[in-house]
Amino acid sequence: MGTYTPPVNPTVADPFFWTYTGYLIVTAMGSSGTVILNEQFTWGTSAPLAAANTSCHGNTSFTVDTTASNAVVMTAAWASSTGSPTITCDGAVMKRINHFPAA
Numbered sequence: 001m002g003t004y005t006p007p008v009n010p011t012v013a014d015p016f017f018w019t020y021t022g023y024l025i026v027t028a029m030g031s032s033g034t035v036i037l038n039e040q041f042t043w044g045t046s047a048p049l050a051a052a053n054t055s056c057h058g059n060t061s062f063t064v065d066t067t068a069s070n071a072v073v074m075t076a077a078w079a080s081s082t083g084s085p086t087i088t089c090d091g092a093v094m095k096r097i098n099h100f101p102a103a
Contacts, residue, residue: 006041006055009047013083020074026066034067 009062010016021040028034042054064070080083 004041005067006043008053008055009079010043010045012080014045016043016045017047017049018087019049022074027061029066031065031067033064034061035064036061051078080098 010018019042023038025036025038026033029035037059039057040054041057041058043048044053074092076089078086078087084085
């Protein structure tokens with residue numbers, strides 16, 4: 001879907017909580033179907049997370065064959081590997097909200 005770099009990141013070496021929400025929107029179906037991804041990333045040093053540390057990102061549409069199976073893969077990377085940082089995802093949910101074309 002492309003690279004998403006939040007404008008503000010957690011302080012190096014400090015632990016933090018995080019959430020990520022992505023909306024994958026099918027805008028056309030078929031072997032040359034199109035999709036758009038809108039993303040939101042929120043982080044903070046304590047729960048509940050502060051809205052001040054929320055950033056959003058939207059991609060332009062790209063072609064996907066909606067007649068074939070497609071994998072959805074989420075990855076994360078660090079700006080620096082100093083100190084051997086790790087990240088943990090406690091869970092992920094994919095939920096079909098609607099179908100295309102909407103009736």
